[in-house]
Amino acid sequence: xxxxxxxxxxxxxxxxxxxxxxxxxxxxxxxxxxxxxxxxxxxxxxxxxxxxxxxxxxxxxxxxxxxxxxxxxxxxxxxxxxxxxxxxxxxxxxxxxxxxxxxxxxxxxxxxxxxxxxxxxxxxxxxxxxxxxxxxxxxxxxxxxxxxxxxxxxxxxxxxxxxxxxxxxxxxxxxxxxxxxxxxxxxxxxxxxxxxxxxxxxxxxxxxxxxxxxxxxxxxxxxxxxxxxxxxxxxxxxxxxxxxxxxxxxxxxxxxxxxxxxxxxxxxxxxxxxxxxxxxxxxxxxxxxxxxxxxxxxxxxxxxxxxxxxxxxxxxxxxxxxxxx
Amino acid sequence: xxxxxxxxxxxxxxxxxxxxxxxxxxxxxxxxxxxxxxxxxxxxxxxxxxxxxxxxxxxxxxxxxxxxxxxxxxxxxxxxxxxxxxxxxxxxxxxxxxxxxxxxxxxxxxxxxxxxxxxxxxxxxxxxxxxxxxxxxxxxxxxxxxxxxxxxxxxxxxxxxxxxxxxxxxxxxxxxxxxxxxxxxxxxxxxxxxxxxxxxxxxxxxxxxxxxxxxxxxxxxxxxxxxxxxxxxxxxxxxxxxxxxxxxxxxxxxxxxxxxxxxxxxxxxxxxxxxxxxxxxxxxxxxxxxxxxxxxxxxxxxxxxxxxxxxxxxxxxxxxxxxxxxx
Numbered sequence: 060x061x062x063x064x065x066x067x068x069x070x071x072x073x074x075x076x077x078x079x080x081x082x083x084x085x086x087x088x089x090x091x092x093x094x095x096x097x098x099x100x101x102x103x104x105x106x107x108x109x110x111x112x113x114x115x116x117x118x119x120x121x122x123x124x125x126x127x128x129x130x131x132x133x134x135x136x137x138x139x140x141x142x143x144x145x146x147x148x149x150x151x152x153x154x155x156x157x158x159x160x161x162x163x164x165x166x167x168x169x170x171x172x173x174x175x176x177x178x179x180x181x182x183x184x185x186x187x188x189x190x191x192x193x194x195x196x197x198x199x200x201x202x203x204x205x206x207x208x209x210x211x212x213x214x215x216x217x218x219x220x221x222x223x224x225x226x227x228x229x230x231x232x233x234x235x236x237x238x239x240x241x242x243x244x245x246x247x248x249x250x251x252x253x254x255x256x257x258x259x260x261x262x263x264x265x266x267x268x269x270x271x272x273x274x275x276x277x278x279x280x281x282x283x284x285x286x287x288x289x290x291x292x293x294x295x296x297x298x299x300x301x302x303x304x305x306x307x308x309x310x311x312x313x314x315x316x317x318x319x320x321x322x323x324x325x326x327x328x329x330x331x332x333x334x335x336x337x338x339x340x341x342x343x344x345x346x347x348x349x350x351x352x353x354x355x356x357x358x359x360x361x362x363x364x365x366x367x368x369x370x371x372x373x374x375x376x377x378x379x380x381x382x383x384x
Numbered sequence: 385x386x387x388x389x390x391x392x393x394x395x396x397x398x399x400x401x402x403x404x405x406x407x408x409x410x411x412x413x414x415x416x417x418x419x420x421x422x423x424x425x426x427x428x429x430x431x432x433x434x435x436x437x438x439x440x441x442x443x444x445x446x447x448x449x450x451x452x453x454x455x456x457x458x459x460x461x462x463x464x465x466x467x468x469x470x471x472x473x474x475x476x477x478x479x480x481x482x483x484x485x486x487x488x489x490x491x492x493x494x495x496x497x498x499x500x501x502x503x504x505x506x507x508x509x510x511x512x513x514x515x516x517x518x519x520x521x522x523x524x525x526x527x528x529x530x531x532x533x534x535x536x537x538x539x540x541x542x543x544x545x546x547x548x549x550x551x552x553x554x555x556x557x558x559x560x561x562x563x564x565x566x567x568x569x570x571x572x573x574x575x576x577x578x579x580x581x582x583x584x585x586x587x588x589x590x591x592x593x594x595x596x597x598x599x600x601x602x603x604x605x606x607x608x609x610x611x612x613x614x615x616x617x618x619x620x621x622x623x624x625x626x627x628x629x630x631x632x633x634x635x636x637x638x639x640x641x642x643x644x645x646x647x648x649x650x651x652x653x654x655x656x657x658x659x660x661x662x663x664x665x666x667x668x669x670x671x672x673x674x675x676x677x678x679x680x681x682x683x684x685x686x687x688x689x690x691x692x693x694x695x696x697x698x699x700x701x702x703x704x705x706x707x708x709x710x711x
Contacts, residue, residue, distance in 0.1 A: 276488060277483050277484075277485060277488035277489045278488060278489055278490060278491040278492070280444060280483070280489075281481075281483055281489040281490070281491075281551070282491065283444055283475065284442060284444060284475055284476060284480070284481040284483075285475065285476035285480075285502070285503040285506060285554065286472050286473065286474070286475035286476030286477050286503070286506045286507055287472075287476070287502060287503070287506050288472065288506070289468075291502065291506075295494070295502075296491050296494070299491075299493045299494065300491070300492070300493055303493075373493065374492075374493055375492075375493060375538040375540065376492065376538070376540045
C-alpha cells in the first residue's frame, strides 16, 4: 500500500509539471492582456512601463521559469486586475464552490443510489420507468436552462426560495459556510439541486445498471439459498458490489462538479471560484487563470489518488494487486 | 427405497416459465423420492430441467418461472404454497444448496467470515462469537487448513477447489437434512473433482444428510449416488439404483448416454453419439420427447409414454424399453 501511494505521488508530480507548462503556454497564446489593462489614452512610454512591470517583456521561457520558481514557494503571481495574489483570490472563493459541490454530490448519492437500486430491482414497475425517464431529462436538459426555470418557479412565481447569493454564513474552523444557517440553507438549496441534477441522473443509471447485473449473479442466488433476508441480500451483498463503479465515477466527477460549477454559479450568482474564473477569462487576467487551472489540476490528481485508495477498501482484490506492485 | 424414512418426496412437479414467446415447460411432471442419508443423482443434458428441479425444491425459481403443479414434501411438510418467510427459514437451514461455479458463488467483496456468520445468524439467535466458532469448525470439517486465519480471507485468496469446500462448509453450517448440489464439480480439475466427491460423500454419511447430486456427468454420479434419475426434456425417463442404471440401462436415452462415455473398450473406435439436439422446451410436441433422436422409435411413440415399473425399484417412461439383460 505504501509503495503504491509513493509511486502514485511521483506520477502526480510529473502530471502537475506537464500541466503547468501546457497551461502557461496556452494562456499566453489566448491573447494579450496589455490591450485590456491599459487605458487607451496612455502614451507609448506608459504602455512600455506597464509591460515591464508585469514582466511581459521577457521571453516566454524566462517568464515560465520565473513562474515555476515562485510557484514552488507558494506564489502563483498577482492578479493584473485586483493587484492581490491570485492564489488568495481563489482560496477566498473556494469554500463557496466546495460547499455547493459537496451539497450537490450528497444529493446525488443520497437520492441516486436508492432510486437506482429500486429501479434495478423492479425494472418493469411503472414508477421505475418514471425514475428512468426522469434521469434522461436530467442528462439532456441544459443546466443553465433548468437553473433559470427553477428560479422562475421557486423564486419568482412561488416565492419559496431566494434566487441569488449565499445568504447568511457562519464560520466553521475559519471557513464561512452557508448550510448551518436557515437562510444560508435556503440559498444553497436551488443551486445545489441544479448542480446535482446531472450527477443524480448518472448515479441512478449506474446504480440501476449495477443492480441489474449483480442481481443475476450466482453470489446473490447463493446468498438467498443461505436463507438470508431480502433486506440483507440487497443492502449488503448487492450494494457493496455496485458501490465500486459508483465510487469511481463519483470521485472523478467531483472534480468535474467543482470545475464546472461555473454555469450554476453564474446563473445563481453564487460567489465561488467558477464566477471568478469566468470574469478572469474575460479580462485576460493571466495569473488568476493559471492559478485556477493549477489548483484544478492538483485537485484532480488528489481526487484520483483518494478514489484509488477508497476503491481498494471496497474491493479487496485491488488491495492484493497493490501489495504485489 | 434405500432408507426407511424419506427426506424428500417430489410428486408430479411442474415448473413452467411464462415467457413472451410461450410457455417453457422446464420441469413437466417429475416425481422421485430421496431417502434419509441417501444420495440421488439427477442426470441429464443441459436444458433437461435438472437444475430447475433443484431450484424448485429450494424455492428459488426466477421469474417468469414458477411451480404450477405438484407437491414437494420435505420432512413431512409440503413446500409448495409456503409463503416467502417460511421458505426463507428453510433455505440454508433444513435445505441447503451448492452451486456449480465456486468462482461465482461467494461474494467477492465480503470476507469468508462475514458470509459464513450471516448464514448462521439468519437461522439462529446466537452471539456472533458462537456463530464464528461454528463457521471455523465447519471450515475445519471440510478440510481447510488453519481455518481461523482463512476466515479473515476474501474469496479471491482461495483456489477453485478450496472455494467449493467453503461453499460446502456454508451448506453444512446449519446441519440441513437435504443438500442440493447443482453440478458442484463441473468447474473443477479432475483431481479436485475427486476430492470434492469424496468429501461430499463423507460429510453426508457423517451428518446423515440426504443429497440430490445434479450433474450431466454419468461417470461422476456413478461414483457417488445410491440411485440415479435420468432426466430428459423436463421429465424423468428412467430411475433406479446406480448399479441397475449403469449395468442394465433400459431407456434408449440412458443407453445412449452410457454409450457415449469413452472407455478402454471403445479405444480406437468411433465414439457413439446421440444424434440430433435436445428439443426446445418451448411448445414441445406431445408424445415421447426423445423420439426424434431415438433409433427404436415408431408410431406408438407419438403417444405419451406413461411411467411403468418393469423391474423392481425401476421407473421407466418408454414404449420400447430394452429389457433383455434382466429377463
